Amino acid sequence: MSVRVLVASRNAKKLKELHRVLDAAGVNGIELVGLDEVPPFPEAPETGATFEENALAKARDGAAATGMPCIADDSGVEIDALNGMPGVLSARWSGTHGNDGANTALVLAQLGDVPDERRGAAFVSACALVIPGGDETVVRGEWRGVIGREPAGDGGFGYDPIFRPDGDTRSAAELTPAEKDAASHRGRALVQLVPALAALAG
Amino acid sequence: MSVRVLVASRNAKKLKELHRVLDAAGVNGIELVGLDEVPPFPEAPETGATFEENALAKARDGAAATGMPCIADDSGVEIDALNGMPGVLSARWSGTHGNDGANTALVLAQLGDVPDERRGAAFVSACALVIPGGDETVVRGEWRGVIGREPAGDGGFGYDPIFRPDGDTRSAAELTPAEKDAASHRGRALVQLVPALAALAG
Numbered sequence: 001m002s003v004r005v006l007v008a009s010r011n012a013k014k015l016k017e018l019h020r021v022l023d024a025a026g027v028n029g030i031e032l033v034g035l036d037e038v039p040p041f042p043e044a045p046e047t048g049a050t051f052e053e054n055a056l057a058k059a060r061d062g063a064a065a066t067g068m069p070c071i072a073d074d075s076g077v078e079i080d081a082l083n084g085m086p087g088v089l090s091a092r093w094s095g096t097h098g099n100d101g102a103n104t105a106l107v108l109a110q111l112g113d114v115p116d117e118r119r120g121a122a123f124v125s126a127c128a129l130v131i132p133g134g135d136e137t138v139v140r141g142e143w144r145g146v147i148g149r150e151p152a153g154d155g156g157f158g159y160d161p162i163f164r165p166d167g168d169t170r171s172a173a174e175l176t177p178a179e180k181d182a183a184s185h186r187g188r189a190l191v192q193l194v195p196a197l198a199a200l201a202g
Numbered sequence: 203m204s205v206r207v208l209v210a211s212r213n214a215k216k217l218k219e220l221h222r223v224l225d226a227a228g229v230n231g232i233e234l235v236g237l238d239e240v241p242p243f244p245e246a247p248e249t250g251a252t253f254e255e256n257a258l259a260k261a262r263d264g265a266a267a268t269g270m271p272c273i274a275d276d277s278g279v280e281i282d283a284l285n286g287m288p289g290v291l292s293a294r295w296s297g298t299h300g301n302d303g304a305n306t307a308l309v310l311a312q313l314g315d316v317p318d319e320r321r322g323a324a325f326v327s328a329c330a331l332v333i334p335g336g337d338e339t340v341v342r343g344e345w346r347g348v349i350g351r352e353p354a355g356d357g358g359f360g361y362d363p364i365f366r367p368d369g370d371t372r373s374a375a376e377l378t379p380a381e382k383d384a385a386s387h388r389g390r391a392l393v394q395l396v397p398a399l400a401a402l403a404g
Contacts, residue, residue, distance in 0.1 A: 047315045049283070081251070083285035095311030106308075109297030113249045 002031045003200055008043075008062040008072035010035050017181070018071070018190055025194040029201035033068065041065035046074060051088060051126035052138045059128035059136075067132055069200060071193065073186060075125035077159045079107065079147060081114045087124075090159070104151055104162045111147055119146045121163060123172075125186040129193050137196045141188030145172070156180060204233045205402050210245075210264040210274035212237050219383070220273070220392055227396040231403035235270065243267035248276060253290060253328035254340045261330035261338075269334055271402060273395065275388060277327035279361045281309065281349060283316045289326075292361070306353055306364045313349055321348045323365060325374075327388040331395050339398045343390030347374070358382060 007015050015032050022030060044061055048054040054074035062070030076090030086093040086107070094102035111119060123143040130136050144166045151161035153173030160173035165183060172180060181187065209217050217234050224232060246263055250256040256276035264272030278292030288295040288309070296304035313321060325345040332338050346368045353363035355375030362375035367385060374382060383389065 045315060047317065049320060082291075083287050083289070085285050085287050087285070089284075089312055092314070093312065095308055106297055110291055110295065112294070113247060115249065118251060 002029045004031045004033050004068050006033050006062045006066050006068040006070040008035060008058045008070055017187060021187060021190045027194060027198045027201055030197060038066050048088060051124055054088060055126040055128035056138050059130040063130040063132045069131045071129050073125055073127045075186060078122050078124050080120040081111055081118050100158055104159055108162060121145055121147050123185040125189045127189040127193055129196050137193060139189050139192035141185040143183055143185040204231045206233045206235050206270050208235050208264045208268050208270040208272040210237060210260045210272055219389060223389060223392045229396060229400045229403055232399060240268050250290060253326055256290060257328040257330035258340050261332040265332040265334045271333045273329060273331050275327055275329045277388060280324050280326050282322040283313055283320050302360055306361055310364060323347055323349050325387040327391045329391040329395055331398050339395060341391050341394035343387040345385055345387040
């Protein structure tokens, strides 16, 4: 019999990514359940000061509402020359929520005078696992790179077109989905949850 | 005979402010000279990572070009919930240089979900004094407050309308010039240069 684990996301790609991580680690006996498969419950706004806080709050809400162990994530980009911002404000950096074009254009303008050697950045993902009446685990995955001078590529989403991973000459939006997947900050975080999930599967 | 000191600014208010600081400290024998009173020289762009770096670069340029001791400043606002940004990017935060309305609107939008207890901020000024062939001094003045929910007042400039100094219910744009002056971050920095300037005056 398998353990049902809620993934606090409506994004099918995230569920698949976690499936692959569990498969690669040889973890069996876990059935992943998306938000669409459970009755709706009130979701708290993401107002934490850190990715970890937001991920943990979401996972706690999901676990409390359903009684299932719950996994949640929060991610964004941390830019060195902006002291680690946009960070938790990545999705609303330009003032409007989820406007990728405006967000990347604003970052490029803010960094207009910042020289190449100070354009370092990281895609960051925090993932939390909350077990009702049990442990809470929060982990962080990072993908380092630099912020380019202009957008490149039309794959991916968010800040992908202006983020050039270390060791590559292409932007994240120019990588194939498989390449991006292999390097993903969320993948690097999720893999750290494997021991706790394996223990859960028994 | 008085020592001539270049103030690397075209802003008459800054010269007057420094005059008042020197008068209040009883420092005589210093003649302040503005950029408009010396032959033009190439001024480096402000691309430093800190206010201190920018102030020092400007003061070095002025001292090198004129042979006079030179004072320069760089200032901006550091917002806690933005990890100390806009900082050195204060003037171009919205992407366009010097658009006060766009800069304050962007900060308010970015902080839309940030609760009152995390809205702390500081106006910061770094001032540098460079003596040709002699010492370099850099000091920092801060004025703490919080970022409000909407602009208030039409005095001042820059981020004044959204900055409410600690211990006050008004924004910096609602203070009288004299009140603002008495609290000014630049004034708090300049006063720290008094010992070096007094030594210069002999």
